[in-house]
Amino acid sequence: MDEAQKTLLIKRYASRRLYNTETSDYVTLDDIASFIREGREVQIVDLKSGDDLTRQYLLQIIADHESRGENMLPVSVLNDIVRSYTNQATQMMPEFLQASFDMLREGQEKMMKNMGTISPMPQMPGFEALQAQQEAFLKAMTGGFGAAGSSAAKPAAAAAAKDDSADDLDDIKAELAALQAKLSKMGK
Numbered sequence: 001m002d003e004a005q006k007t008l009l010i011k012r013y014a015s016r017r018l019y020n021t022e023t024s025d026y027v028t029l030d031d032i033a034s035f036i037r038e039g040r041e042v043q044i045v046d047l048k049s050g051d052d053l054t055r056q057y058l059l060q061i062i063a064d065h066e067s068r069g070e071n072m073l074p075v076s077v078l079n080d081i082v083r084s085y086t087n088q089a090t091q092m093m094p095e096f097l098q099a100s101f102d103m104l105r106e107g108q109e110k111m112m113k114n115m116g117t118i119s120p121m122p123q124m125p126g127f128e129a130l131q132a133q134q135e136a137f138l139k140a141m142t143g144g145f146g147a148a149g150s151s152a153a154k155p156a157a158a159a160a161a162k163d164d165s166a167d168d169l170d171d172i173k174a175e176l177a178a179l180q181a182k183l184s185k186m187g188k
Contacts, residue, residue: 007041012053018044033061100134103173107180130179133172 009021010032020027035042036058044053066073084093107130 007043008035010042010044011047012044013047018057019047029057029061029064032057033065036061103176104134107176110180126179126182130176133176133179 010027011019011021013019018027018029018032019025020031032042032044042054044057045051046053062073081093
């Protein structure tokens with residue numbers, strides 16, 4: 001397996017120091033963020049218990065960036081994520097987020113390929129429309145699961161909401177594909 005493809009194992013010692021098992025040295029959260037930006041998969045485990053701590057450290061990296069003013073997550077999205085922990089969206093949110101990031105990554109790759117150069121996304125024509133579409137997509141996926149929705153909802157109502165969400169999702173996917181096509185044409 002290619003070294004860049006192999007998961008990098010980081011061990012956390014009782015002193016809370018993080019140890020890179022490949023290079024046999026201590027690393028910081030910034031180092032771990034750099035590994036990830038370079039395309040490495042990282043797993044962080046507690047040396048004593050063997051518990052996987054990757055999720056909590058990745059969240060800490062995100063929180064550190066956000067607190068330094070490197071705001072990537074709009075407050076409305078953060079609110080929607082918090083809401084999703086308290087209702088039916090909890091089950092579908094991970095799949096939704098993964099699909100959204102996969103679509104975003106594929107769209108970025110296609111745009112960069114079509115343009116032939118790499119440039120910051122916010123400067124691209126139509127970026128605001130794409131961003132608004134992504135936000136509408138998120139609202140459509142979480143909007144039906146607000147404070148009024150409860151986990152004790154009737155199965156028939158849940159099934160109807162799921163069908164409506166599926167229809168909304170298909171509509172949003174079609175609109176996103178159309179926007180991506182327009183952006184591709186602009187890049188030519």
